[in-house]
Amino acid sequence: MVSPKFDPAIVQKKMQDLAARDAEFVKLAEARERDRQIAKFGAVREYEFPPNTSQIHVTDWVHRSWLRPFRFVYRNIPRPLRKLIKRFSV
Amino acid sequence: MSEFLVATDAQHATLDDLVATHKSLVVAGSKDILWLVSGALPDALTHLQRRWSFRRVRVVASSQTITSKFVIFLNAGDALQRESLMNVREILAQTDRPDMVYGDSATPTMVKAEPFSFVRRPGWSPERLRSHCYVGETLIVAADLVEKCGGLVDLLNRHAHDRALRLSEAASKIVRMPEVLTVAKSGDSRPSANLAAVVEHCARQNIDADCEFQPGVPSVRVMRKLNKQPSVAVIVPTRGTSAEVFGKQRVLVVEAVRSLFEKSTYQNFEVVIVADAPTPPSVLESLKKIGGNRLKVVDYDRPFNFAEKNNLGAMSSESDLILLLNDDTEIITAEALEIMVAMFNDPTVGVVGPMLLFEDSTIQSAGHIFSPDPTDLYRARSPETAGPQNLLKVQREVSSLIAACALIRRDVFEKVGGLCMGFPGNWNDIDFCLKVQLAGYRAVFTPHAHLFHFESKTRVAKRVEAEVAKLGARWGSVLNDDPYFNPKLQRYTNIWKTDSTSKQTLDEALI
Numbered sequence: 001m002v003s004p005k006f007d008p009a010i011v012q013k014k015m016q017d018l019a020a021r022d023a024e025f026v027k028l029a030e031a032r033e034r035d036r037q038i039a040k041f042g043a044v045r046e047y048e049f050p051p052n053t054s055q056i057h058v059t060d061w062v063h064r065s066w067l068r069p070f071r072f073v074y075r076n077i078p079r080p081l082r083k084l085i086k087r088f089s090v
Numbered sequence: 091m092s093e094f095l096v097a098t099d100a101q102h103a104t105l106d107d108l109v110a111t112h113k114s115l116v117v118a119g120s121k122d123i124l125w126l127v128s129g130a131l132p133d134a135l136t137h138l139q140r141r142w143s144f145r146r147v148r149v150v151a152s153s154q155t156i157t158s159k160f161v162i163f164l165n166a167g168d169a170l171q172r173e174s175l176m177n178v179r180e181i182l183a184q185t186d187r188p189d190m191v192y193g194d195s196a197t198p199t200m201v202k203a204e205p206f207s208f209v210r211r212p213g214w215s216p217e218r219l220r221s222h223c224y225v226g227e228t229l230i231v232a233a234d235l236v237e238k239c240g241g242l243v244d245l246l247n248r249h250a251h252d253r254a255l256r257l258s259e260a261a262s263k264i265v266r267m268p269e270v271l272t273v274a275k276s277g278d279s280r281p282s283a284n285l286a287a288v289v290e291h292c293a294r295q296n297i298d299a300d301c302e303f304q305p306g307v308p309s310v311r312v313m314r315k316l317n318k319q320p321s322v323a324v325i326v327p328t329r330g331t332s333a334e335v336f337g338k339q340r341v342l343v344v345e346a347v348r349s350l351f352e353k354s355t356y357q358n359f360e361v362v363i364v365a366d367a368p369t370p371p372s373v374l375e376s377l378k379k380i381g382g383n384r385l386k387v388v389d390y391d392r393p394f395n396f397a398e399k400n401n402l403g404a405m406s407s408e409s410d411l412i413l414l415l416n417d418d419t420e421i422i423t424a425e426a427l428e429i430m431v432a433m434f435n436d437p438t439v440g441v442v443g444p445m446l447l448f449e450d451s452t453i454q455s456a457g458h459i460f461s462p463d464p465t466d467l468y469r470a471r472s473p474e475t476a477g478p479q480n481l482l483k484v485q486r487e488v489s490s491l492i493a494a495c496a497l498i499r500r501d502v503f504e505k506v507g508g509l510c511m512g513f514p515g516n517w518n519d520i521d522f523c524l525k526v527q528l529a530g531y532r533a534v535f536t537p538h539a540h541l542f543h544f545e546s547k548t549r550v551a552k553r554v555e556a557e558v559a560k561l562g563a564r565w566g567s568v569l570n571d572d573p574y575f576n577p578k579l580q581r582y583t584n585i586w587k588t589d590s591t592s593k594q595t596l597d598e599a600l601i
Contacts, residue, residue: 005386006405006406011402011405011406014405015401015402015405017504018401018405018504018507018508019507019511020507021504021505021506021507021508022506022507022508022510022511022525023507024507025506025507025525025528025529026510026512026564028528029524029525029528029564029565030563030564032528033562033563033564033565033566033567036566036567037566037567040567046559046562046563047558047559047561047562047563047566047569048555048558048559048562049462049463049558049569050462050570052581052582053581079173079176
C-alpha cells in the first residue's frame, strides 16, 4: 500500500483535530478521576505514587506463645467487632 | 429458599474429599447452604447427610430446579475459605450486581514456613479465558445465568474450562474477588485448558480461528484467520542513530526497516519515517533504497516530542491500521505482523502489542502492569519464563502496552486523539492505552509475536513529578488498582509475586 502525499496544511489540520480530541478525552478522564477521588477521600488531591505497603517483612511477634490466647479470642469474636478492632489498630 | 446452592460432581470423589468439602461449607459464612452432591454413592451420601452441620448445610443427591439465588460450582475435595461467603455476599449486594464471581485460591504446600501457595488472579480477561481457565474451577453464578446456559446438571458435567466459557458468554457482569475463595485440594495450581471447549466457544462466538493445544503450558492457542489484508502504516520516528548490536555497528533504523521488508510474511504495509532534522542524508538514502515507493519520509524539525512525531507520521498516511515502531527494533517472528493484524478481526480490540526482547533475548516488555508505578512485566527475565499461572504464555488483556511496538486501529487512534503531546517522552503509551480502554476497546498482549527491542537494559525512565501528577490526575485510580493486576500482589516490582511470601526487603522492592 502507498498513501498519497498529503499537503502539509491538511496534515496540520489533522494534527489539530487530533489534539482537540485528545483534550476531550483528557477532560473526560480527569472528571472521572475527580469523582472517584471525591467519593473515596472527600477531596481532590494531587496524585503521587502511594507508599509501598507490601508485607515484605514477616511480622514474627504475633506468633509468640504468650499471644496465643489473645489470638484465639480475637479470631473467635464476632466479625463486625473484629473489623472494628482492625480498623482502629491500623 | 436457600441462599447458595453448592454443586459438586462427586463421581470420582472419595468420602474423605467430600467430608473435607462438607467441613468447609459449615464454616463458609452462610447459614443456609443446599449442597448438591451429584453422582455420589448412596453410602457416602447418607454419611454426609448425617454429619453435624448446625443445620447450615443440607445435602441432596439431585435437584431438578434451582431453588437458590446463586450457584457455587465447587470441586470435591476443595474447601471454601472460612467465612469467604461473607465477602461474596458483600459483592453480590452491590447495586450493579454481578452475575458471575471468581476469586483467588490457595493450595497447601509441604513447607512449614509457607503452608499455602496462593493463586492471585487478575480481573476479568476474556482473551485469556480462551487460552486457559484462569478464573479457576470455583465459580459463583446467578441462578438465572445457570438456567440460561443449559441448566445445572449439564454445566456440572462439563469440563471447568467449558463451563467457564459458556457462562462468560451469557454473563453481563463478571467480577473478580481479590480474596481467597477456595483452598484447592489439587497440588497443581496451573489453570486447566480444554481444546474442544475453546473450539466450540469460537464457533458460538463467530471467531474464525484455528485452535491448537499447547501441552507444555497447558493452554489453547487461538489463531485467528486473516480473511482480509488490511493496510498497515508503520510509523518509525528516528534521528538516524547508530549503535552496536550483536557485536556490529549498525544504523538502527535501517536495520529495523530492512527486517520488516525482508523478514515479514505480511507485506501490505508502508513505512513512514519521521526524521529529526539531524538525520544523516545517507541514512535516508539507504532507507529509500530498501523501501522504494512504500517508504515515505516526513521531516520533523521541532524539539523532541515522541508523541508528536508518532502522531505526525500517522496523520501523514492513510491505512486501516497504524504500527508504532521504534527505530531500535527488529522483527524475530516472521508472522508477527500477521498474528497482530488478525487480532483486529475482533472489533472490540483497539491495540495489540507483541513480546519484546532485549539483545540478549531476555524479556524487554510483556505488557505493562501498574504496581502502581507503571512497569514492564518480567523485564530482564528469561524468555522461557512462563510466570505464575502461565501468565506470559497466553494472550491476555493488559492495561497498557509499550509504544515501541504497538498495532492500533486507525479509527480508534483518531477517535482518542492519538498520543498525548503533553507527555513528550514518557508515559504517552500508558495514557494512550488507557484512553483506548475508556473509549470501550481492549488492549491485548500476544506472546506469539516476538521482536527485538535494543533498548539499554539499565535504562530507567526519568520520572518527572509533574508528569506523575498529570498522569495521576487522569488515571490515578487505575494506577492504584490495575484491573489486570491483583491488590494482594507485591507492589513496586515487575513480577507477579504474592505479598506474604516475599523475601525482598523494602529497599530492594523500591529500587
